[in-house]
Amino acid sequence: MARRYSGNMNGERYLANTNTKEVHDLDNENNNCQIDEIIAAGHDMPYNSLDEAQNDGYDNGHYCIGNSER
Numbered sequence: 001m002a003r004r005y006s007g008n009m010n011g012e013r014y015l016a017n018t019n020t021k022e023v024h025d026l027d028n029e030n031n032n033c034q035i036d037e038i039i040a041a042g043h044d045m046p047y048n049s050l051d052e053a054q055n056d057g058y059d060n061g062h063y064c065i066g067n068s069e070r
């Protein structure tokens, strides 16, 4: 698993899914995150900080971050 340089991503650590409103940690990626599918669908939004993504209303990804607030 690695950071991405495709879609809207340019090596950022966090990828938010604008469709499900969940944010993923690419340094702790799990197959269940389906990151490549998110990018292929054009739902990827890059973030360098988890706080920033959460402030924008994204919830923690269940598999890579945990402690979902929903």
Ligand SMILES: [Zn+2]
Pocket (backbone or CB within 6 Å): 023, 024, 025, 029, 030, 032, 033, 061, 062, 063, 064, 065
């Ligand atoms: Zn994830």
